[in-house]
Amino acid sequence: MKHHQQQSRPEKFSQFLLKGELLKAISELGFEKPTPIQEKVIPHLLSSEQDLIASAQTGTGKTAAFGLPLLNLIDETDRGTQAIILCPTRELCIQIAGDLGKYSKYIPAIKIVAVYGGARIDVQMRALKKGAQIVIGTPGRTRDMLKRGKLRLDNVRRVVLDEADEMLSMGFKEDLEAILSQTQESRQTLLFSATMSRRVVALTDMYMNNPLEIAVARINLAAANVKHVFYLVQARDRYETVKRIADINPDIYGIVFCRTRKETQEVANRLMIDNYNADTLHGDLSQAQRDEVMDRFRRRQIQLLVATDVAARGLDVDDLTHVINYNLPDDDEIYIHRSGRTGRAGKKGISIAIAHSRETRKIRDIEQKAGISFSKELVPTGLDICQKRLFALINKIENIEVNEAQIGPFLPAIQEKLAWLDRDQLIKHFVSAEFNRYLSYYENAPDINLTGHPKDFKKGRRGTASRPSRGFKRFYVNLGFKHKINPAKLIGLVNECLRSNEAPIGHIEILKNFSFIEVDASFAAQLIEAGHKKKYAGVKVVIDPAADKPEHSKNPRKKKYKKKYSSRKKR
Ligand code: ADP
Ligand code: MG
Numbered sequence: 234m235k236h237h238q239q240q241s242r243p244e245k246f247s248q249f250l251l252k253g254e255l256l257k258a259i260s261e262l263g264f265e266k267p268t269p270i271q272e273k274v275i276p277h278l279l280s281s282e283q284d285l286i287a288s289a290q291t292g293t294g295k296t297a298a299f300g301l302p303l304l305n306l307i308d309e310t311d312r313g314t315q316a317i318i319l320c321p322t323r324e325l326c327i328q329i330a331g332d333l334g335k336y337s338k339y340i341p342a343i344k345i346v347a348v349y350g351g352a353r354i355d356v357q358m359r360a361l362k363k364g365a366q367i368v369i370g371t372p373g374r375t376r377d378m379l380k381r382g383k384l385r386l387d388n389v390r391r392v393v394l395d396e397a398d399e400m401l402s403m404g405f406k407e408d409l410e411a412i413l414s415q416t417q418e419s420r421q422t423l424l425f426s427a428t429m430s431r432r433v434v435a436l437t438d439m440y441m442n443n444p445l446e447i448a449v450a451r452i453n454l455a456a457a458n459v460k461h462v463f464y465l466v467q468a469r470d471r472y473e474t475v476k477r478i479a480d481i482n483p484d485i486y487g488i489v490f491c492r493t494r495k496e497t498q499e500v501a502n503r504l505m506i507d508n509y510n511a512d513t514l515h516g517d518l519s520q521a522q523r524d525e526v527m528d529r530f531r532r533r534q535i536q537l538l539v540a541t542d543v544a545a546r547g548l549d550v551d552d553l554t555h556v557i558n559y560n561l562p563d564d565d566e567i568y569i570h571r572s573g574r575t576g577r578a579g580k581k582g583i584s585i586a587i588a589h590s591r592e593t594r595k596i597r598d599i600e601q602k603a604g605i606s607f608s609k610e611l612v613p614t615g616l617d618i619c620q621k622r623l624f625a626l627i628n629k630i631e632n633i634e635v636n637e638a639q640i641g642p643f644l645p646a647i648q649e650k651l652a653w654l655d656r657d658q659l660i661k662h663f664v665s666a667e668f669n670r671y672l673s674y675y676e677n678a679p680d681i682n683l684t685g686h687p688k689d690f691k692k693g694r695r696g697t698a699s700r701p702s703r704g705f706k707r708f709y710v711n712l713g714f715k716h717k718i719n720p721a722k723l724i725g726l727v728n729e730c731l732r733s734n735e736a737p738i739g740h741i742e743i744l745k746n747f748s749f750i751e752v753d754a755s756f757a758a759q760l761i762e763a764g765h766k767k768k769y770a771g772v773k774v775v776i777d778p779a780a781d782k783p784e785h786s787k788n789p790r791k792k793k794y795k796k797k798y799s800s801r802k803k804r
Contacts, residue, residue: 249275251305254339259297262335268294269449271301277445278302278391278423284444285423286437290566290573291546293449295425296332299393303367304333306391309342312364313388319372319412320395321403323349323520324527324548329395330369343367348374348384351520358383372400372408379415386415397426398433399546406436413440427546428566458576459556461607463586463596470681471559471587472503474612478557478585479509479537480671481613481621487555489539490571492562498720498741500559501539505721506738511537512721514544519714542567551577558586561595565602590683611682615675619668626667705739705751708760709779713746716770723750726774730763731756749779 246256246267267275270289277285279302289295303316320326330347337343346365348357350373361368361383368375368384378384392413394400400409413422422441426433437444466474479485491497494515501513512526512535523544529535531550538545542562553575562568568586575582586607588596600606613621651659665672710726712718718726720741727750728734739751752760757778764776 249301250279251275251301252340255301255304255336258336258338259301261338264297268298270294270447271298273447273449274298275302277447278421279305281445282421284421284441285447286429286441286444287423287425287447287449288427288429289425289449290427290570292573292577295395296329297336299395299423299425300329300333300336303391303393304337304340304343307343307366309340309366311388312344312366314365314368314384314386315389316367316391316393317375317386317389317412317416318367318369318393318395319375319400319409320369321371321399321405321543321546323351323371324523325396325546326369326371328548333367333369345369348378350374354378372405372412376408376411379412386412387417389416389420391421391423392416394422394424394426394436396546397424397436398428398430399543401430401432401436403543406432409436410440427570428564458580459572459582459584460576461572461584461586461605462610463588463607464610464612465588465590465593465683466612466681467683468589470612472500473681474587475500475504475537475557475559476507476509477613477618478555479504480618482555483622483625484536485555486533486536487538487553487557488545488571488574489537489557489559490545490562491539491541491559494541496559497539497541497544502720502724502738502741504537504539506724506734509537510535511539512719514538514540516541516544521717522714522719525719542571545571545574550574552580553577553582556582556584558584561586561588561592561599563595565599568599569603569605612680614680615678619671619675622671623664623668626664630663704754705737706754706757707740707749707751707779708757709775709777710748710750710764711746711775712769712772713744713748715745716772718743718748718769723748726764726767726769727752727760730760730767730776732763736760 270293326347326349344365345367346360348370497513497515504511530538556575572584736756737753742749767774
């Protein structure tokens with residue numbers, strides 16, 4: 234036991250040699266005790282110029298770990314750029330800039346500028362010109378600024394590479410190298426990464442000098458509040474499983490992790506069609522769309538965010554009730570990373586892995602490597618869901634506050650109208666009014682749990698509640714990102730044209746100026762005719778038949794199934 238280490242740990246931020254202004258600001262933010270990574274990183278940066286490699290998962294407080302010392306060490310009287318922080322996405326840039334802005338609230342002389350793609354470069358150039366001691370950028374835009382001569386790094390003392398593994402996965406290696414080459418050899422380089430892949434190690438070997446390595450326990454304190462559950466189902470029942478998880482947890486607020494952009498879009502589309510508050514976040518979306526989705530998710534207008542690992546990386550959203558692994562990741566660290574998104578801030582969280590039987594090994598693997606344990610649970614059956622929802626409704630009826638004064642005037646008429654129903658019948662009517670939707674959907678819903686017995690794979694499933702494969706027809710619509718259309722809005726438009734939301738909808742592809750949407754072929758004539766009478770955002774709508782996509786067979790499910798195993802996400 235290393236007791237001496239325990240004793241020397243500062244319990245409070247005030248034990249670090251940080252400026253009073255910084256201490257005041259973070260205390261106002263409610264930071265009481267430093268997190269483990271902060272305990273290790275802050276004193277090092279304040280006292281040493283040695284390079285640093287720190288590995289810690291999302292949510293462990295890395296931003297303040299490097300941000301506070303960085304701010305503390307800035308020479309306020311010098312307006313030149315003294316520190317640069319590189320991170321993979323625009324959202325992270327904005328988040329880090331916001332965090333550092335809050336920490337330095339009482340040191341107004343420190344200017345922080347974020348530069349990232351998808352926003353007006355001239356505005357960012359002007360901000361740089363006014364002087365920015367700390368620049369936070371995505372590698373692409375930062376390099377662009379360097380090329381244009383709008384950013385000078387010759388006086389940069391410290392370079393932070395945040396989420397380094399993700400930057401490498403996203404192909405920023407060359408940009409990073411170009412940026413680093415414009416800084417002085419004597420700079421201090423600080424690398425933060427959730428995982429230490431071979432590529433990260435190679436980068437540190439190339440660009441770092443005798444770095445100090447700091448790792449904090451991979452599962453942070455918060456993650457002790459996470460319960461890990463797995464469900465065993467057939468691959469094709471993954472979607473149905475998500476649906477049931479959402480149905481049995483009406484207040485769910487979570488992220489569904491998928492492997493590929495295509496899969497996120499498909500899962501999100503189906504959830505939206507099935508009337509869930511869901512949307513998707515992946516790299517194919519424009520920046521404006523990503524902002525819009527994140528904003529709605531933060532405000533909880535979206536309950537289920539379907540995302541790829543890259544898109545969700547580093548985003549600081551608290552209070553998630555569930556993390557759903559639509560597929561198990563190949564890497565146990567990624568699983569830990571995903572599940573660490575829930576169970577934060579002292580709250581309990583559940584991480585669910587949807588696995589098929591050949592993946593039980595992967596579950597054991599993750600358990601071993603990550604030192605956690607999963608409990609195998611059963612996907613709720615239709616009956617479970619109906620019971621739970623029913624009792625929630627009954628509870629609500631029991632506990633609802635009755636405002637006598639307001640409803641009083643209406644009561645005589647209502648009494649009269651319902652006089653023919655006795656108490657029993659009345660209860661049945663109220664419950665059915667609220668509840669028939671679930672009852673009919675789950676009426677013949679099968680148990681989709683796998684026992685793990687081989688016969689489960691051969692036998693077809695009876696009474697399936699999932700949608701049969703359909704004859705889709707692909708349509709061109711003259712609305713794209715440019716017109717602020719998104720899948721939900723496009724589906725809405727189709728429903729408006731058809732005056733119904735019954736039409737089965739397949740793949741949706743949204744491009745800049747136009748989109749493609751698959752709709753059940755039997756609705757084609759009606760859709761085209763009604764479409765041409767519509768206007769959307771001031772534009773006269775055109776919906777036309779489009780050529781079928783060659784890769785897309787008549788039986789999409791079969792194709793998808795195959796694809797899932799052949800297309801590993803490129804990392
Ligand atoms: P990471 O970069 O490791 O993913 P962040 O720096 O985004 O983590 O921090 C995650 C959350 O924890 C943020 O909301 C941040 O404000 C909060 N936080 C960081 N340090 C502390 C602390 N010492 N006490 C309380 N909250 C903290
Ligand atoms: Mg971070």
